[in-house]
Amino acid sequence: MERRIAFLAVIIPALLLTLSGCGSNMYEGLDDKDTKEARQLEVVKHLDSGDYQWLLDRPSEVSATDYSAAAMGLAGLKPTELIKSLNNMSTGIKNDLSPVAALSINPDALGYLVEAKKKLIAERASKPDDPELNFQLTMTSLVSSLTALAQVGIANVAGFNPRDGISQSEAATLGNFVAANPNAGVNADVDGDGSITGADTLVVLVANDVTAINAALPKSQLGSGSDMSQVLTSVTGSLDAPNGVSDGPGVTAGDISSYLKNIFGK
Numbered sequence: 464m465e466r467r468i469a470f471l472a473v474i475i476p477a478l479l480l481t482l483s484g485c486g487s488n489m490y491e492g493l494d495d496k497d498t499k500e501a502r503q504l505e506v507v508k509h510l511d512s513g514d515y516q517w518l519l520d521r522p523s524e525v526s527a528t529d530y531s532a533a534a535m536g537l538a539g540l541k542p543t544e545l546i547k548s549l550n551n552m553s554t555g556i557k558n559d560l561s562p563v564a565a566l567s568i569n570p571d572a573l574g575y576l577v578e579a580k581k582k583l584i585a586e587r588a589s590k591p592d593d594p595e596l597n598f599q600l601t602m603t604s605l606v607s608s609l610t611a612l613a614q615v616g617i618a619n620v621a622g623f624n625p626r627d628g629i630s631q632s633e634a635a636t637l638g639n640f641v642a643a644n645p646n647a648g649v650n651a652d653v654d655g656d657g658s659i660t661g662a663d664t665l666v667v668l669v670a671n672d673v674t675a676i677n678a679a680l681p682k683s684q685l686g687s688g689s690d691m692s693q694v695l696t697s698v699t700g701s702l703d704a705p706n707g708v709s710d711g712p713g714v715t716a717g718d719i720s721s722y723l724k725n726i727f728g729k
C-alpha cells in the first residue's frame with residue numbers, strides 16, 4: 464500500500480504537470496497565432512502607408528520578404544511600379560534600364576537593400592525553389608544595383624541627382640566616372656565582413672546582383688516567355704557583355720561603364 468501511494472505521489476504530479484503543460488501550450492499556441500496575425504496586419508499597414516522605416520528598424524521581427532519590400536520602398540522603387548516599368552521596357556529596347564531608372568531613387572536605402580538580400584539568401588538556403596523568395600531576390604537585386612549606381616553618381620558626379628531619376632546623360636557621365644574609377648566604393652557592407660571598407664565596391668555589388676538575378680529569375684515562376692523575364696535576362700546579359708561584346712564571364716568595371724555609356728546612356 465505504501466508503495467502504491469508513493470507511486471501515485473510521483474505519477475500524479477507528473478500527470479498534472481503534463482496536462483497543465485499541454486493546457487498552457489495550447490493557449491499559448493492560440494495567443495501566438497493571434498499575435499502573429501495581428502503583427503502581420505501591422506506590418507502590412509506600415510508597408511501600405513509607406514512607413515518603411517518601421518519595418519527596417521525591426522529586422523529580426525519581420526520576414527525577409529517584407530523587409531526587402533520595405534527596403535525597395537525606401538529606395539523609391541516600389542515592386543508594383545518596378546514591375547510596371549519592366550513590362551513597359553518589353554515593348555522597347557529590352558536591355559535599356561532607363562525607363563526604370565526614370566523613377567525617383569533614394570541612394571540612402573542601399574545599406575537596407577544589402578541587408579535585405581542577405582536575409583533573402585539566408586531564408587532561401589532552406590527553401591531554394593520557393594518562387595516568392597526567388598522573385599523577391601530578383602527584384603531586390605535589381606533595385607540594389609540601381610540604388611548603388613545612384614549612390615556612386617550622387618557622391619562623385621557633379622549635378623547628378625537620382626532623386627528625379629537617372630537620366631540618359633547622367634548615366635553616360637557616370638559611365639565615364641566608372642571607367643576612370645574602377646574601384647569606386649559604395650556606402651554599404653557589400654562583402655559582408657561587418658564593416659564598410661575600400662573592398663565594398665560598386666563592381667562587386669553589381670556583379671553579385673547579376674549573379675543573384677541569373678540564379679533566382681528562373682525559379683521565380685514568371686515563365687521564360689514572360690515580358691519581365693525576357694527584359695531581366697536581357698539586362699543582366701548586357702551588364703556582363705554590353706552590346707554582345709564580352710570581356711569574359713562576370714561583370715567588370717569595363718562592362719558597367721560600357722553599359723552606362725552605350726546602352727543606358729544612349
Ligand SMILES: [Ca+2]
Nearest residue numbers: 652654656658
Ligand atoms: Ca565590407
Ligand SMILES: [Ca+2]
Nearest residue numbers: 703710711713
Ligand atoms: Ca563581362
